[in-house]
Amino acid sequence: MNQFLPELQEFIKDPMIAYFSMEIGIANNIPSYSGGLGVLAGDTIKSGADLKLPMAAVTLLSKKGYFTQEIDERGRQTEMPTLWEPSKQMALLPAKVYVQIEGRDVAVQAWLYIVKSLTGGSIPVFFLDTDIAENSPDDREITSYLYGGDHVYRLKQEIVLGIAGVRMLYELGFEIKKYHMNEGHASLLTLELLLRYKRPIEDVWDERLVWDVDRVKNICVFTTHTPVEAGHDKFSYDLILRVMGELIPLNVMKELGGKDNLNMTLLALNLSEFVNGVAKKHRDVSKNMFPGYEISAITNGVHSYTWTCDSLKRLYDKYLPGWANEPELFVRVGRIPDEELWTAHIEAKKVLIDFVNSETKAGMDYDALTIGFARRATAYKRADLIFSDIDRLERIASGKIQLVYSGKAHPKDDHGKWLIEKIHVIKEKLKGKIKIAYLKNYDMEKALKLVSGVDIWLNTPLRPHEASGTSGMKAAHNGVINFSVLDGWWIEGHIEGFTGWAIGPSPTETMLTDDVEAIDKRDADDLYNKLEAIIIPMYYNERHTWIRMMQNAIGKNAYYFNSHRMMRRYVTEAYIR
Numbered sequence: 001m002n003q004f005l006p007e008l009q010e011f012i013k014d015p016m017i018a019y020f021s022m023e024i025g026i027a028n029n030i031p032s033y034s035g036g037l038g039v040l041a042g043d044t045i046k047s048g049a050d051l052k053l054p055m056a057a058v059t060l061l062s063k064k065g066y067f068t069q070e071i072d073e074r075g076r077q078t079e080m081p082t083l084w085e086p087s088k089q090m091a092l093l094p095a096k097v098y099v100q101i102e103g104r105d106v107a108v109q110a111w112l113y114i115v116k117s118l119t120g121g122s123i124p125v126f127f128l129d130t131d132i133a134e135n136s137p138d139d140r141e142i143t144s145y146l147y148g149g150d151h152v153y154r155l156k157q158e159i160v161l162g163i164a165g166v167r168m169l170y171e172l173g174f175e176i177k178k179y180h181m182n183e184g185h186a187s188l189l190t191l192e193l194l195l196r197y198k199r200p201i202e203d204v205w206d207e208r209l210v211w212d213v214d215r216v217k218n219i220c221v222f223t224t225h226t227p228v229e230a231g232h233d234k235f236s237y238d239l240i241l242r243v244m245g246e247l248i249p250l251n252v253m254k255e256l257g258g259k260d261n262l263n264m265t266l267l268a269l270n271l272s273e274f275v276n277g278v279a280k281k282h283r284d285v286s287k288n289m290f291p292g293y294e295i296s297a298i299t300n301g302v303h304s305y306t307w308t309c310d311s312l313k314r315l316y317d318k319y320l321p322g323w324a325n326e327p328e329l330f331v332r333v334g335r336i337p338d339e340e341l342w343t344a345h346i347e348a349k350k351v352l353i354d355f356v357n358s359e360t361k362a363g364m365d366y367d368a369l370t371i372g373f374a375r376r377a378t379a380y381k382r383a384d385l386i387f388s389d390i391d392r393l394e395r396i397a398s399g400k401i402q403l404v405y406s407g408k409a410h411p412k413d414d415h416g417k418w419l420i421e422k423i424h425v426i427k428e429k430l431k432g433k434i435k436i437a438y439l440k441n442y443d444m445e446k447a448l449k450l451v452s453g454v455d456i457w458l459n460t461p462l463r464p465h466e467a468s469g470t471s472g473m474k475a476a477h478n479g480v481i482n483f484s485v486l487d488g489w490w491i492e493g494h495i496e497g498f499t500g501w502a503i504g505p506s507p508t509e510t511m512l513t514d515d516v517e518a519i520d521k522r523d524a525d526d527l528y529n530k531l532e533a534i535i536i537p538m539y540y541n542e543r544h545t546w547i548r549m550m551q552n553a554i555g556k557n558a559y560y561f562n563s564h565r566m567m568r569r570y571v572t573e574a575y576i577r
Contacts, residue, residue: 007091007112008124008172008173010122011056011174012172012174012175014054014175015054015175015176016055016056016174016176016177017053017054017055017176017177017178017180017575018055018057018165018166018174018178018179018180019041019044019045019048019055019058019180019182020059020161020162020165020179020180020181020186020189021038021057021058021059021182021183021185021186022037022038022059022060022146022147022158022161022182022183022185022186023037023041023059023060023062023066023146024038024041024042024045024057024059024125025038025041026042026045026113026115026125027042027089027444028443028444028445029084029088029089030089030090031062031065031066031084031443032059032065032127032146033066033146033444034066034146034147034376035375035376035408036376036469036470036471037183039444039447040182040300040302040470040563041057041059041182042306043301043302043303043306043307043470043563044182044563044566045057045115045123046115046117046306046563047303047564047566048115048567049115049116049117049119049121049123050117050119050121050324050325050564051119051121051325051564051567051568052117052119052120052121053121053123053571056124056125056126056169056174056176057123057125057126058125058126058128058161058165058168058169058186059125059127059161060127060128060129060143060146060157060161061086061111061127061129061131061143062143062144062145062146063084063129063131063143063144064081064082064083064144064145064148065081065082065084065145065146066082066145066146066147066408067079067080067081067145068441069408069440069441069442070440070441071420071424071438071440073424074421074424075420075423075424075425075438076417076421077408077409077417077420081145086111086127086129090127091111091113092109092110092111092112093109093110093111093112093126093172095168095172096108096109096132097167097168098167099159099160099163099164099167100245100247101139101142101156101243101244102243103245106130106135106139107130107132107135108128108129108130108132108160108164108167108168109128109129109130109132110126110127110168110172111126111127111129112126112127113125119325126165126168126172128143128160128161128164128165128168129143130143130160131144142156142160143157143160147410148411151235151239152239152243154233155235155239155240155243155244156243158185158187158188158233158264159188159243159244161185161186161188161189162185162186162187162189162190162191162192163188163189163191163192163247165186165189166179166189166192166193167192177219177575178219178220178221178575179193179220179221180220180221180222180223180570180574181221181222181223181268181272182223182225183223183224184222184224184226184232184264184265184267185233185264186268187265187267187268187271188267189220190220190256190267190268190271190272191247191248191253191267193216193219194211194212194216194248194252194271195247195248197212197215197216198210198212199212211248211252213256213270213271216271217271217273218273218577220268220271220272221272221275221570221574221575222268222269222274222275222276223275223277223298224265224268224275224276224277224278224286224295225282225467226265226467227282227285227286227464227465227466227467228380232265233263233265234258234261234262235261235262235264236261237250237254237261240253266290269290269293273577274573274577275293275294275296276295276296276297276298276573276574277295277296277298278297278298278299278300278467278468278488279297279299279467279468279489279492280297280299280492281464281487281488281491281507282464282467282468282488283296283297285464285467296573298566298569298573298574299468299489299492299561299566300468300469300489300561301470301560301563301565301566302470302473302474302561302563303562303563304324304327304477304558304564305324306448307451307473307474307477307478308452308477308478309348309351309448309452309453309478310348311344311345311452312344312345312348312452312477312479314344315336315340315341315344319336320332320333320335320336325564327558327559327562327564327565328559328565330559331555331559332555333551333554333555334551336551338544341479341547341551342543342547344479345478345479345480345550346366348452348453349366349370349453349455350366350453351449351452351453352370352404352449352452352453353365353366353370355449355453356404356439359437359439359440360438360439362402362435362436364402364404364435365402365435368399368400368401368435369400369401369402369535369536369539369540370401370402370403370404370453370454370455371386371401371402371403371404371455371456371457371458371483372403372404372450372451372454372456372457372458372475372480373386373403373404373405373406373458373459373460374404374405374439374442374446374450374451374471375407375459375469375471376407376408376409376410376416377409377416377417377419377420378409378410378413378415378416378419379415379416379419379462380461380462380465380466381459381460381462381466382460382462382520382523383405383407383419383423384419384423384426385524385527386403386458386527387422387423387426388520388521388524390426390429392528393434394430394434396531396532396536397434397536398434399433399434400536400540402434402435402436403435403436403437404439404450404454405423405436405437405438405439406438406439406440406442406446406447406450407442423436424438447471448474451475451478452475452478452480454475454480455480455539456480456482456483456535457472457480457481457482457483457484458483459472459482459485459490460484460485460503460523460527461485461487461488462485462516462519463485463486463507465487466485466487468488468489469484469487469489469490472490472493472557473489473557473558473562476493476499476554476557477554477562479551479553479554480550480553481499481501481546481550481553482494482499482500482557483500483501483503483527484500484502484503485504486502486503486504486505487507489561490502491507493556493557493560493561495552497534497549498549498552499549499552499553499556499557500553500557501530501534501535503523503526503527504519504522504523504526505522
């Protein structure tokens with residue numbers, strides 16, 4: 001095979017870490033991601049390349065993307081396919097593998113994209129694709145939509161990712177020393193490995209011992225990102241048998257993946273030597289969900305160079321040379337003169353405000369305190385928390401703040417769609433008092449403008465539903481101050497009045513109620529109190545203190561919450577074992 005693939009020769013010489021993720025966000029023009037999970041995977045690979053780690057990544061092509069979001073004047077979201085041409089970004093490989101789906105042999109091909117670093121490191125990313133002439137029309141669509149379709153469609157995608165992914169790496173000649181599953185979508189790779197390492201019955205003389213669980217376990221790493229039960233993929237065994245067949249005996253599958261349904265998280269937990277959550281709080285939540293399992297914490301980070309805007313890059317290059325590959329240098333942020341930091345921030349803010357005003361009719365100002373909220377539109381993220389008491393918000397913030405929103409709702413998330421509509425209704429209601437804009441079709445390009453151009457980054461998830469969150473880390477890289485509920489990464493990054501501000505109770509404090517309305521009221525009251533008494537007065541009257549907090553965000557948060565630190569942790573704790 002490899003005589004056809006000279007570009008792969010340099011990668012197959014040494015044993016590799018194989019990183020599997022359903023979505024990977026590498027660049028804006030490769031729309032194979034929906035949000036945080038995919039962008040984190042992209043940052044992981046970029047840092048891996050910067051640090052010259054021996055890695056290869058496997059994902060799905062998502063030929064029609066997640067979706068392109070249209071929003072009408074009333075805030076109603078519609079979804080369109082994202083049409084892009086893979087051949088303009090990557091090379092189609094001649095290799096082909098097959099998986100059984102519904103009793104058919106389904107062909108899978110791979111596209112190669114190489115992530116190259118200025119350090120000289122590079123990592124191949126393989127985008128799996130079933131859009132091949134020999135497949136049936138239905139099978140050709142398996143890798144079309146990210147998170148599209150129903151339960152059956154999802155299972156077919158996970159068969160392609162996990163099983164065809166392992167087969168493709170073998171077909172290409174890779175020697176893999178560790179398989180890293182980024183979330184449970186890739187868990188079926190463990191079954192393929194069990195098949196590969198199956199012992200001959202005559203060697204063990206016991207049907208139960210032919211499955212070398214320990215060997216598979218020894219080479220698998222699993223990162224879970226989901227703090228709520230509903231987020232873990234589960235498939236009935238009837239569906240498994242109908243779609244995938246009995247890849248390994250049903251009794252073995254039930255032993256490893258759960259007796260009632262095949263729980264993809266449970267399968268990965270039982271077949272991985274190293275398991276981690278993505279923040280310390282998330283580790284504790286995961287341990288409660290899956291008692292008895294050893295779960296570590298490696299808190300997420302973001303790729304510093306990707307998520308720093310141009311004006312701040314120039315500033316860091318001047319005062320902190322080498323920062324991009326050594327983000328620990330952010331600790332020396334005190335070298336940057338206050339005025340120059342503020343000037344760089346204002347430059348980024350103007351870029352954002354100009355963009356917002358060109359895209360919407362918001363008419364935003366350069367001087368007003370600008371608050372950003374951008375993430376998936378779904379109930380637990382509470383995008384409307386700041387509007388809990390509109391009259392009060394008007395009294396304390398009219399003419400003093402402006403808000404920029406962005407984010408997609410999953411096509412089947414009716415509540416998420418309703419939230420977008422609600423923000424549009426409130427936008428009209430507050431016209432002339434508080435300027436509000438909603439940017440449609442949130443992507444990596446818009447994200448960078450937002451996390452660098454606002455003054456405050458707002459995050460209001462319902463605890464403990466935020467596994468980590470990474471947008472606030474991106475904001476911190478640009479000296480933007482976080483104002484957030486103490487959940488996920490912010491528990492670790494927060495020092496009140498120093499790196500930012502908290503909303504609501506401390507993470508150790510237990511609410512004495514499950515009443516979401518009561519929790520919302522308490523959090524909203526705290527949000528309003530801090531806006532009125534601390535944040536708005538500081539922004540307008542205490543520029544020196546504000547700049548000091550911007551420096552603290554960079555020196556304390558960006559210094560630590562970056563993907564270089566994260567990858568070094570994975571290497572020492574998960575890969576070298």
